[in-house]
Amino acid sequence: MLEIKNLQASVAGKEILRGINLKVNAGEVHAIMGPNGSGKSTLAQVLAGHPSYEVTGGEVLYDGKNLLEMDPEVRAQEGVFLAFQYPVEIPGVSNSYFLKAGLNEIRKYKGLEPFDAMQFLKILKEKMKLVEMDSSFINRPVNEGFSGGEKKRNEILQMAVLEPKLAILDETDSGLDIDALKIVANGVNKLKSPQNAVIVVTHYQRLLNYIVPDFVHVLVNGRIVKSGGKELALELEANGYETVREEAETVAG
């Protein structure tokens, strides 16, 4: 589904990604871990098309198409979804309008009829149950006045409504207490299917107790320095990133 080849990217002239290689197939869950500043969030943002990041080399194929050539909205319409580390507040615009606008543009792109208000509300209410969100959030302005946990849950709600093929969760666990973490993880797990894939970007192993990855990759200094199964996450939790960092430096040196 996704093939990243030697991806390099920089922001404001500073090189962050220095040649990422990663292959993700349908039905898989990949975890990307790494110390602060390793480039994890940059990778997530570049895949979603953030305009501040400049791709300086490499390519990304998504279902065989050149992902990097697509505008952010087209990536979303093609089924790529990024759950933001810092979701943006949009005062004045209701959560339901925002989601309906997104879903209907995606449906239009796929050649499907747009949902009317009634049809959409029914879907929205079902999905809200999935992430245990109160129906009062339907008419509240997007993320405005939401707590950190509510914002993250709202990201997963958006993911549930938009039903992406490739979901990228950028530090969705940060700022969540254990109950909220379970709710978010539960939502993600219920949305998993053999047809879609999930990339979980996280600093800590904690989330991976609930969203169990098939593969774990360690990102250090803009490169994936180690890949393995779910046990690699536990190893990192026990020994910290220092050991892998040293290994990486030895290799690079």
Added chain:
Amino acid sequence: MAQSEREIMQLGDDVQRYLADQSAFENNGASKSPAWLKDIRSAARGKFTQTGFPTIKHEDWRFTNISPITKTSFHRVAENDSKSVARTDLAKFIIPEASKSVLVFVNGHFRKDLSDMSALPKSVSAGSLAEFAHLEEKVVRDRLNKEIPLNILPFAALNGAFLYDGAFVHVPEKIKTPSPIQLLYLSTEDKDRRPVAYPRNLLLVDRGASATVVETYASLAEGVYFTNAVTEAFIEEESAVDYIKVQNESEKAYHVGTMQVQQRSRSRFTAFSLALGSAIARNDLNIVIDGEQCETMLDGLYIPANDQLVDHHTFIDHTRPNCSSREIFKGIVAGNSRSVFNGKIFVRQAAQKTDSKQTNKNLLLSDAAIVDTKPQLEIFADDVKCTHGATVGGLDAASLFYVKSRGISEDAARALLTVGFAGEVTNYINDEHLRKYVDSLVIERLREKVVKAALPEIVHSSSQE
């Protein structure tokens, strides 16, 4: 020197024309006025004769060239020429909640037949200022034109020279008005002559009373006319006033509005200025906080497009201790339009423990549009908390990316964020119905003049609580 002499000569011509019209008015339409009112007009005429019209050489008018106004000949419309308007014409201008508490003026003339005050308690006086100048002579005489610094407000002086009618609202002690009172000013088209109106409103809210007042300026035709309005408000001790001004004039019209507010101890005043219409619009909002423990909230939103110019000059004068003021003005500035914001906060030496915050944020939607913003803080007390700030810029790139990452196209994303920018400030309107009314005008405006994509209704976090 030769050049400035020529300018004075030219200015003189404009002023002469208005003075001649004022003489005609004094001898004809306004001859029924009581002597004291004639004296007010005469004194204001004197002030206007001294000052003349301001030019861009005056600091307060540096960015607002009013020569299109002074070069045009305007004419007062006779009362009989404004009779064609019927109640059915008003439906779209009247706020539903104010349908039984609305005073209607057509080309500056009070229309009793179109007005309805049946929702107001008997103790509340509301109606034509010209009538109440007789009915409540002492009350009106004690207050009218008393606090306006005409020497620095030439248009208010001009309005004073033509002071004859407008709205009078007097809410006596401890009375709370049950519904918003709307003052609706409508202009009609005159094919041959360009109308001018000089409305003067006097709002008296006595001790412990509360009122919500909405002033609406709109037109029944897209013609050229000139509104030069003055509103004076006296907000007595422990009273509360919510005030909204909707300036939705024809886009070819000229609008100059001056508001002068006196606030007494422990009173609360909130104002919202929505500026949508007019080729040139200027609002002067002057609030004198002449009492302790007052709360003042002065907010606004302007949305000029095409070749419009919208200017807000605000002045909050903290003269006593322990008061707070908050001011948030936002602008969505599109096309070839221009906006001016000049917000002055004055904290006098006696005004210790003043807590004052002022913000002006401008969303610049086109390369050709111009924003001039000048927040000013002058503090003479030493124990105060005051902040101010201004921003001018496009839509936030991170927010745009967020919206687009949900599959929403560039145009639709921009529309959503523009609505959000407006909603952030209309959120400060207390009354839910009035907030909705203002929101609907904002959306209509954005849809017609600013944004191409579909627009949502504005929602607010506070209304859900």
